[in-house]
Each structure stands twice: as structure tokens, then as C-alpha cells.
Amino acid sequence: MNRTRSGVPATYVLIHGAAADSWCWHLLAAELRDRGHDVVTVDLPCADESAGLPEYADAVVEAVGARTNLVVVAHSLGGFTAPLVCDRAPVRLLVMLQAMVPLPGETPGQWWAATGYDQARSEQDRRDGRAEDDLVTLFVRDLPPELAAEALSRQKAQASTPFTQPWPLPAWPDVPTKFLLSSGDRFFPADFMRRVVRERLHITPDEVPGDHLPMLGHPTELADRLEEYWTQQQQPSESPSPQRHQAPL
Known part of the structure; x- marks a missing residue:
């Protein structure tokens, strides 16, 4: 079995956010592959109004297949x-x-008001x-101008279905x-996200460092x-990880 400097290779499964595609991961994916890891990037059916959260999960699971040693990395809406x-x-x-952290029964559309996002952004x-x-x-304030322009130009249509x-x-x-x-994200401000993570993931x-797309600015x-x-x-480890969640949030 191939080994990296971190031991056994991982399979990194990279899940993008809303109105995006797998391009946003290309610099990070190259870094991880250069270190000997497998990388799975998925283009979620963001523009498809018939596709929602179950279909997004289907797309990821299908892309993963029978791979093992999975490390799932989720960005923004990918947190759902x-x-x-x-x-x-x-x-x-x-x-x-920099991902949205859901509660049971909450829709992505409800997440904004439930977390107090509008006040934090204002x-x-x-x-x-x-x-x-x-x-x-x-x-994209942290990106070089050409990369920032490309990132904004690659925004996709985003269906409303998963938000409901x-x-x-x-x-x-x-x-x-x-x-x-x-820490430098202006879309999901740092103080706001610290509170959400503390309250919802404990x-x-x-x-x-970086803006809303740290995978491009700091791969x-x-x-x-x-x-x-x-x-x-x-x-x-002899004791359970304090970051393993077994009870309802």
C-alpha cells in the first residue's frame, strides 16, 4: 500500500457549495494528489430544480463508489x-x-434567520x-485579481429546491x-461562524486565512x-473523541 507523509493515504471527498462546481477545488485537489492521496470531486446538480438534498447526497455517494479511508470536506451549503x-x-x-451547520428538521432556507445571519452580515x-x-x-477579496475574476465568472445557476x-x-x-x-470571510463573518459552530457542534x-473560498486562496x-x-x-485513542457527536443537536 502506498503511504504518504501522513501514513496511509486518504480519499478526500470534496463537496462544493451553492451555485458552484468542482472547479473551486482544483488547486486543493492538486495539492492533495501530489501528497499521494486520492481525491473525489463532484459536480452537484445545482441547476436542476428536481434535485434536492437527497439527490446531492446520491451524487456524492455514487462518485465515491467502493473507496475507503474517506475524509469528507464540505464547503458552505455543502454542510447540509x-x-x-x-x-x-x-x-x-x-x-x-466555512460550512453551514444544520439542525434536524431545518431547511437551508430557514438556516439564515435561525442563526441570526442577516444581522451579522449587516x-x-x-x-x-x-x-x-x-x-x-x-x-473573493483574498484572491489574486485574475483568479478572483475567474471564480466569480464561474458561478452557476442554483435551483431553489434544496433550500426548501x-x-x-x-x-x-x-x-x-x-x-x-x-478568518477573513466577509460572507460568513468569523464571529458569526464561531458562534454557530459553538452552539450547534459544541x-x-x-x-x-482566507475569504469565502480558502481552497483557492490558501490551498x-x-x-x-x-x-x-x-x-x-x-x-x-483510548478515550472517545470529544468531537464525535452521538446525541441530537
């Missing part, structure tokens, strides 16, 4: 899909990257002095979970952190 994958596949580690916009149409500052569907799990999956917070997030640092998590996950 990733736990569904964990409920159906032998996932060893879930990493939420306060962030006032601090930034951001113009309403300034998408660069909102989403209740998250179906009765509790967080029984899978070790980490949260990586992007853990303290780790932090990486090497992000790969380093993912390898660190994977190395820790392979080490035997």
Missing part, C-alpha cells in the same frame, strides 16, 4: 449534504470548511463600508468532526491542515 453522505458511506472524518458590511454590488469584497427541504437526520452523524473557519473551530495551508487531521485520525 456532507452529513447525509456520512450516514451512508464509511466516512472516517468530516471536515466542515454589521460586517457596515464595518467594511462595502457597496451592495461589491462581490469581490464579499466573496428539511435536513432529514435526527442527529449529527457519529463521525469525528472538525470545523475550519476562514466545538471550537480551527482557523485558516497549501489547507492541505497541511487536512493532512494533520488525517494523521491524528489514524492514531489510536
Whole structure:
């Protein structure tokens, strides 16, 4: 079996957010493959109005196939899909990257009001002095200009269907979970996300630099952190991880 500097190779399953596709992962995927890992990226059926959260999970599970040593990494809206994958596949580690954290029965459309997002964003916009149409500052302020322009130009149509569907799990999956917070994100402000993670996952997030797309701005640092998590996950432990969730949120 091939081994990397972090031991046994992982299979990283990268789940993008709304109005996006697998392109957003290409720099991080290259970093992980260069380190000897397998990488699965999926293009979710974002534009398909007949597709919702179950179909998003279907697409990921189908792409994974019979692979093992799964580390699922979910970004933004992908936070609603990733736990569904964990409920159906032998996932060893879930990493939420600046991702929405759902509660049982909550729809993605309800998440914004339930978490107090609008107030947090309004306060962030006032601090930034951001113009309403300034998408660069909102989403990709940390990226080089050409990469930022390409990222914005690649936005996809996003169907409304998944935003209307209740998250179906009765509790967080029984899978070790980490949260990586992007400290410079203006779309999901850092203080807001720290609170959401504390209240809903009962853990303290780790932090990486970057905007809403840290996988484009800081792929090497992000790969380093993912390898660190994977190395820790392979080490035997005599006591249960404090970041393994067994009770309803």
C-alpha cells in the first residue's frame, strides 16, 4: 500500500457549495494528489430544480463508489449534504470548511434567520463600508485579481429546491468532526461562524486565512491542515473523541 507523509493515504471527498462546481477545488485537489492521496470531486446538480438534498447526497455517494479511508470536506451549503453522505458511506472524518451547520428538521432556507445571519452580515458590511454590488469584497477579496475574476465568472445557476427541504437526520452523524473557519470571510463573518459552530457542534473551530473560498486562496495551508487531521485520525485513542457527536443537536 502506498503511504504518504501522513501514513496511509486518504480519499478526500470534496463537496462544493451553492451555485458552484468542482472547479473551486482544483488547486486543493492538486495539492492533495501530489501528497499521494486520492481525491473525489463532484459536480452537484445545482441547476436542476428536481434535485434536492437527497439527490446531492446520491451524487456524492455514487462518485465515491467502493473507496475507503474517506475524509469528507464540505464547503458552505455543502454542510447540509456532507452529513447525509456520512450516514451512508464509511466516512472516517468530516471536515466542515466555512460550512453551514444544520439542525434536524431545518431547511437551508430557514438556516439564515435561525442563526441570526442577516444581522451579522449587516454589521460586517457596515464595518467594511462595502457597496451592495461589491462581490469581490464579499466573496473573493483574498484572491489574486485574475483568479478572483475567474471564480466569480464561474458561478452557476442554483435551483431553489434544496433550500426548501428539511435536513432529514435526527442527529449529527457519529463521525469525528472538525470545523475550519476562514478568518477573513466577509460572507460568513468569523464571529458569526464561531458562534454557530459553538452552539450547534459544541466545538471550537480551527482557523485558516482566507475569504469565502480558502481552497483557492490558501490551498497549501489547507492541505497541511487536512493532512494533520488525517494523521491524528489514524492514531489510536483510548478515550472517545470529544468531537464525535452521538446525541441530537
